[in-house]
Amino acid sequence: MFAVVLTYTAPIEEVDLALPDHVEWLDRQYERGLFLASGARKPRVGGVIITRPMSQGKLDAILASDPFAVRKLAKYEVVEFSPTKTAPELRALNEAIPH
Template structure:
């Protein structure tokens, strides 16, 4: 599984202009079941994405297609981790993505 820290690298006015395309891109990633969760970081620094396990090259290709990345408005930092424990509410999800 991956945690992706998306950091804006441009003024918020430029980010706001590109957000509709980014939101559409996010929707497509959910349709493909690549993303499990996403949300805005505090103080509008960027976003956090939770991506399901996949080959790292595939994830890199998906992130490279983000309109914010294509326009050089954001940087993606990828943190790879293995889920070994979850809250009871997430146990079924954890079992479905690790087996």
């Protein structure tokens, strides 16, 4: 499982122009079942994405296709983690804990 922290590297006006394409890209990842949660950071300096477990290579390829990456509007910090505790309503999503 990964937490991806995006930090904008361009003015917010440029980010806003690419936002509709970024949202479509996010929608495709949810449809594929790859992302679990995403949203803007507070203050609005970037975003955060929580993914399902996958290989680092697969995630790197997915992130490279983000319109923010293609247009060089954001940098990405990827943190891999293995959840050892999960809220009851999220246990079905945690493949690391036997159910």
